[in-house]
Amino acid sequence: GESVGLHLPTLSVQEGDNSIINCAYSNSASDYFIWYKQESGKGPQFIIDIRSNMDKRQGQRVTVLLNKTVKHLSLQIAATQPGDSAVYFCAESNTGTASKLTFGTGTRLQVTL
Amino acid sequence: DVKVTQSSRYLVKRTGEKVFLECVQDMDHENMFWYRQDPGLGLRLIYFSYDVKMKEKGDIPEGYSVSREKKERFSLILESASTNQTSMYLCASNESGGQETQYFGPGTRLLVL
Numbered sequence: 606g607e608s609v610g611l612h613l614p615t616l617s618v619q620e621g622d623n624s625i626i627n628c629a630y631s632n633s634a635s636d637y638f639i640w641y642k643q644e645s646g647k648g649p650q651f652i653i654d655i656r657s658n659m660d661k662r663q664g665q666r667v668t669v670l671l672n673k674t675v676k677h678l679s680l681q682i683a684a685t686q687p688g689d690s691a692v693y694f695c696a697e698s699n700t701g702t703a704s705k706l707t708f709g710t711g712t713r714l715q716v717t718l
Numbered sequence: 719d720v721k722v723t724q725s726s727r728y729l730v731k732r733t734g735e736k737v738f739l740e741c742v743q744d745m746d747h748e749n750m751f752w753y754r755q756d757p758g759l760g761l762r763l764i765y766f767s768y769d770v771k772m773k774e775k776g777d778i779p780e781g782y783s784v785s786r787e788k789k790e791r792f793s794l795i796l797e798s799a800s801t802n803q804t805s806m807y808l809c810a811s812n813e814s815g816g817q818e819t820q821y822f823g824p825g826t827r828l829l830v831l
């Protein structure tokens with residue numbers, strides 16, 4: 606079946622640097638994408654989403670970029686802080702809604718001081 | 719803020735026991751979901767419900783059943799727990815139509831001995 610994957614299982618960045626977490630998806634019909642953050646011992650927390658009619662969306666310190674040509678999604682975190690240390694998941698849907706999501710396996714972001 | 723709560727953070731059960739995992743959401747969401755999360759596999763959908771008394775199988779329903787007698791509550795049942803059901807179980811909810819992201823509970827870590 607279709608799958609969503611991540612290029613890097615672990616990413617280590619210094620505090621204050623920018624982080625980029627990547628995600629490749631294989632379903633060309635995917636039209637809605639979400640990034641989640643999961644801290645240790647907690648459930649996933651919504652960060653930002655983007656629909657396929659956009660190629661960029663910005664939030665507070667985060668930006669999601671969507672490249673439909675190569676089926677690639679990225680999450681950029683500006684001025685990474687220790688509190689950003691977590692596992693980050695991408696998820697995709699081909700229904701235009703968040704009611705049928707396929708999740709990636711996650712990337713661990715480690716922020717060093 | 720949306721709040722999704724799960725009845726237990728940690729559970730230890732023996733093989734063959736019947737296990738109930740409870741999830742409650744306070745946002746009047748129509749849709750509720752049960753996932754399991756295993757290292758390297760990401761989140762996999764077990765069952766979901768889009769209305770009271772309605773349920774649909776997800777990707778891995780075998781060995782599980784669900785119950786939704788009230789809108790705010792969605793229960794996951796392991797009829798006869800097995801060691802391969804040791805996992806982190808996550809409940810989520812979102813509104814009908816799924817235009818908003820899924821909101822997750824903190825998870826229940828189940829160990830079956």
